[in-house]
Amino acid sequence: MSFFSEKVVIVTGSSNGIGRGTAVLFAKEGAKVTITGRNAETLRETKQQCLQAGAREENILEILGDVTDESFAAKLVTATVEKFGKLDVLVNNAGGSSFANIGKGILDIPIAEFDQMMDLNVKQVLRISQLAVPHLEKTKGAIVNVSSIAARHNLLPFPYYGAAKSAPDQITIQMAGSLIKNGIRVNSVNPGPVLTNGVVAAGATKEEQDKMFEGAGQIMPLGRVGVPEDIGKIILFLANRSQSEILIGHIVTADGGIMIKSAMFPDS
Template identity: 40%
Template sequence: MDFTNKVVLITGASSGIGAASAVLFARASAKLAIVGRNMDNLRKVAENCETESGHAPLLISADITAEDDVEKIVKETIDCYEKIDVLVNNVGISLIAGIRDGVQPLDKIMDTNIRGAYMLTYRVIPYLEATKGNIVNVSSVLSTTALSFMTPYCMSKAAMDMFTKCLAMELAEKGVRVNSVNPGPVRTNFFTRAGLSSEYSDAILKNYAEKLPLKMVCESEDVAELIIYLASDKARCITGSCMLIDCGGKLGQVEKIM
């Protein structure tokens, strides 16, 4: 895969899937703008990218839920590179919450997982139209699998899939593709950030690794490989797709495993 002279903007690049994606895009010679809140982590990712490509990425400290920050993301990227070829909407959070926990978890998750991506994408679209670029959204298998203890998260990822499909329809005539990756469990900090202890998080991932058809869980790099493929010209005929990467979990009713 070759992204020479392509500008790739990745949100949530300070950790997990976003960080792995940044390193893979750097290996493919992309010019990177990487976004996160934790600047220490973002700097470490930038060092890894620079090792791969010899070029330092643009680091942007931003909270995706804050409109001013979202404006800053686009301004700083354009000031630095003058164009955008690929947008990876990767930021996502979860909470262990159902409807009995009230509206607050829903607001927090929707603000981050959907409204944030929506606000940013709206501002990036003119630049993608100019480059005939593309968008990769990071969704989840839980967009189509209901879990009783993650209702707002599952709802947010269902919305993300429809965002992908509607945008693909809206932007096709401008030559802009839009796809999502829909991972099953991935070994990241995601579960501890959702409020689980690290012991419980490890136990969940171990349980999945034993029970998923392929007898393993995805690593961040596995998902990053799919993201970079969808973002590349090799995927030029793919738009509006929500691509499972789940070690076969959907085949075996993954929700019964947890």
């Protein structure tokens, strides 16, 4: 029997990309999964993939909404516990960037965009985690945050995104140190380029997105960009106490080797 059989999991931002791939993997392992996103059509597609992976209809809860909305965050946790009776794992995956001011220097971009990036990538993580903790204490559960290697790069096209993504790293460490006292493990995964529609969602064209991924694949030591399932497997590992109990406040860099490349000797 899988560790996740009958476990209850929330995966934010699961209507596409990493969140979808992760939700499907949890469903395949027998978990009861709450999936959520802002697009009803793509959220239905995620549900269908979960069902195709072996989940029962009654074990998938769809909740349409925006995680930056405080009332929705409360609804997300409450509805999950009301339907399934508990909560074992919270995956804070939802996040994103903006192409509105791509390429501008950090001091040339309106502060309003910084606020937007913080709302989308930081505040909602804290808010949903606060709501989830009382339930995770009862199950000795886990929180897995999804950040980005942008947290540690000079990300010229998206400086506010990089700044916002640095916060979840420290949040993971602070939460881990605090919550382990209550039996809750907190860890994070920081992906590099992953083949999703996130660039288009941020305001780019499909052609711009394809060009970015093609370029990334050419410079990655692995020889390809990641796919959602690559990151989903790491998330499941971090959430699985039977395999990763010793990991507390750990930040897994999942970037196909980009972080080991030298700026001075890029071909080495």
